[in-house]
Amino acid sequence: MNYFVRALREAAKSWPLLAAALLCSAGVAALWGANIAALFPIIEVTLKGDSLQSWNERRIDEAESRIEAGKRELAEIEGRLAAPAGDAAELTRDRTRRDTLQLSMRGDQAIVYSAERLAPWLDRFLPRNPFQTVLLVVVFVVASTFLKHVLLMGSTLLVSWVAMNISRNIRLKVFDKALALDRAQFMKYGSAGFMAQVTATSDMLAGGITAVYGGAVTEPLKIITCLGFAAMVSWRLTLACLTLAPVVGFLMVWLNRRIRNVSKNILNRSKGFHHVLLEALNNVLTVQAYTMEEFERQRFRNCTRDMMRTGLWHSFYHALANPITEILGIGMVATSIAVGAWLVINQETKIFGITMTEQPMTVPGIMIFFGFLIGASDPVRKLSGVITGLNIGMVGAQNLYPLLDTPSRLAETATPRAVPSPHREIRLDDVTFSYDGIDTVLKGVNVSIRFGERVAIVGPNGGGKSTLVNVICRFYDPTKGRVLIDDVPLTEMSLHDLRRRIAMVTQQTELFNESIHYNIKYGRWEATDAEIEDAARKAHAHEFISEFPEGYRTMVGPNGFRLSGGQRQRIALARAFLRNAEILVLDEATSQIDVESERLIHEALATYVENRTVIMITHRASTLALADSIIEVDHGVATKRPARQQQAA
Numbered sequence: 001m002n003y004f005v006r007a008l009r010e011a012a013k014s015w016p017l018l019a020a021a022l023l024c025s026a027g028v029a030a031l032w033g034a035n036i037a038a039l040f041p042i043i044e045v046t047l048k049g050d051s052l053q054s055w056n057e058r059r060i061d062e063a064e065s066r067i068e069a070g071k072r073e074l075a076e077i078e079g080r081l082a083a084p085a086g087d088a089a090e091l092t093r094d095r096t097r098r099d100t101l102q103l104s105m106r107g108d109q110a111i112v113y114s115a116e117r118l119a120p121w122l123d124r125f126l127p128r129n130p131f132q133t134v135l136l137v138v139v140f141v142v143a144s145t146f147l148k149h150v151l152l153m154g155s156t157l158l159v160s161w162v163a164m165n166i167s168r169n170i171r172l173k174v175f176d177k178a179l180a181l182d183r184a185q186f187m188k189y190g191s192a193g194f195m196a197q198v199t200a201t202s203d204m205l206a207g208g209i210t211a212v213y214g215g216a217v218t219e220p221l222k223i224i225t226c227l228g229f230a231a232m233v234s235w236r237l238t239l240a241c242l243t244l245a246p247v248v249g250f251l252m253v254w255l256n257r258r259i260r261n262v263s264k265n266i267l268n269r270s271k272g273f274h275h276v277l278l279e280a281l282n283n284v285l286t287v288q289a290y291t292m293e294e295f296e297r298q299r300f301r302n303c304t305r306d307m308m309r310t311g312l313w314h315s316f317y318h319a320l321a322n323p324i325t326e327i328l329g330i331g332m333v334a335t336s337i338a339v340g341a342w343l344v345i346n347q348e349t350k351i352f353g354i355t356m357t358e359q360p361m362t363v364p365g366i367m368i369f370f371g372f373l374i375g376a377s378d379p380v381r382k383l384s385g386v387i388t389g390l391n392i393g394m395v396g397a398q399n400l401y402p403l404l405d406t407p408s409r410l411a412e413t414a415t416p417r418a419v420p421s422p423h424r425e426i427r428l429d430d431v432t433f434s435y436d437g438i439d440t441v442l443k444g445v446n447v448s449i450r451f452g453e454r455v456a457i458v459g460p461n462g463g464g465k466s467t468l469v470n471v472i473c474r475f476y477d478p479t480k481g482r483v484l485i486d487d488v489p490l491t492e493m494s495l496h497d498l499r500r501r502i503a504m505v506t507q508q509t510e511l512f513n514e515s516i517h518y519n520i521k522y523g524r525w526e527a528t529d530a531e532i533e534d535a536a537r538k539a540h541a542h543e544f545i546s547e548f549p550e551g552y553r554t555m556v557g558p559n560g561f562r563l564s565g566g567q568r569q570r571i572a573l574a575r576a577f578l579r580n581a582e583i584l585v586l587d588e589a590t591s592q593i594d595v596e597s598e599r600l601i602h603e604a605l606a607t608y609v610e611n612r613t614v615i616m617i618t619h620r621a622s623t624l625a626l627a628d629s630i631i632e633v634d635h636g637v638a639t640k641r642p643a644r645q646q647q648a649a
Helices: 002-012 015-037 039-044 052-082 088-125 130-180 183-241 245-282 284-289 293-346 363-404 465-472 495-499 516-521 529-538 542-547 565-579 595-608 643-648
Strands: 425-434 440-450 454-458 480-485 502-505 583-587 613-617 629-634 637-642
Touching: 002 015, 002 130, 002 183, 002 363, 015 130, 015 183, 052 088, 130 183, 130 363, 183 245, 183 293, 183 363, 245 284, 245 293, 245 363, 284 293, 293 363, 425 465, 440 465, 440 613, 440 637, 454 465, 465 583, 465 613, 465 629, 502 565, 516 529, 516 565, 529 542, 529 565, 565 595
Parallel strands: 454 613, 454 629, 502 583, 583 613
Antiparallel strands: 425 440, 425 480, 629 637
């Protein structure tokens, strides 16, 4: 609940819009009750051929007459009660009659007071002709209904804008968090988890906010307005009609818990659904190559079946909310019909000895009372949907905010230190690293790399080569020890300052589903077309790019599937060349390139790597020839030697 309150507080920052929506909701509620109340003069007065002015004057006369008669009778009763002796039963009847008279007189006095205040308004705004009054009331009902829907639409749009804006902001925060998290934290959620949070969970939260600031305001205001008008007719009878409210409240609390639990299951199923979907489609070549299509189909069928089952339970509890709330509405109306009919038929003011009204109710009066209760029962029914939306929003908030509160392990310093560019040295000082806290991948590494040095990192698979590069680029922080540039720990530099110095090409080339021009330009967004073409020429990509009908505007497809592995690597190299960074990291960057292209690229590298630090992970002897020194990494232990010593060995 605390997380959802937090979301509501964020929405409350748009308080001018919410205040306007609240005013619209109040107007809707007032007009909702006024439409029902407007029927009273038609039923009570005008259909009898009377005007409201004469009806009001007659009310005053009749009430004053009853007050005078009551005073006389009350004086007689007081005289009998003051007598020194009398029959006990008679005295009890007199006391009961005295209390009834006093209650009735207070009611008549209230009628006189309200009628006298109402008289000037009736004379000023209403005609004395009954039919003209009916027409005026009808016009008022039609106009107020139109205005009510205008206000309702305004309230809905205002609240929807706030909710969608919050949802958009949440999506932006989730996306920002995904980009800012270190790799370990990112993999904890995975692409499927972030996708579920950005789509389904954000929509759930937006729905909850809409329910609170929309229906949770409008519908209760309607209920309060109608019950308030009903209480003006008879507050005791109104309370009697609400006898089922505690039972319905208990059922709604139980139902709320069930809906929240089911909503959590839906969210978990949604994450599993995205996981299976993305895994199968992103690895479709492997699926087809190993004839696992039927296996993946079955996995997808299973997860969609689980989603359907959970969705059916959600629909069941959502549908159950309607009859539970409708029980309250029907219970109110049924109670009012039974009690009201008895009072009208018998012209009584009490039932079971309990006073319900100060004056016997008339047929038009009880009909208007029924109308108010029916007017209250409709928003009670709609309130079930509001409660469901509220529960779904709470579940969404409980999933979103813990993710947003997850701190990145790559903490940014508040006061970053500046490092000259270009740097002088990269140094690993007793660096130890473990991904899980159990297996140690790097063990006390002490290595320094001078600016302009070309270093090749070699060793067996799983020995720690890529991990060594990852801590230099600060994709991870060492478990122990420090990585420094010019004696400044990376943790004391800003990540942007560090990463802008690095250009990286990995074995698993990542390309965007955009044009070749876009993918190369990603290395330095302000680069000109001439600079982009020059970088492509250095990477020996210009030749095959020129052969495409659309040239540099050719779309590469998702992750570059329209290009060969070698073509993808050359575009990635062009992107790195365009960045013109002082540190170039190559992780098997030429592994998928043919021998001739590799020779040409090595020639380009030999020129490009001048006056910059180059760190290469490689197994190829041709790449080793570019190196000044070699770092051999084996089971987490790193040893640095001059390149000629390694080649001699």
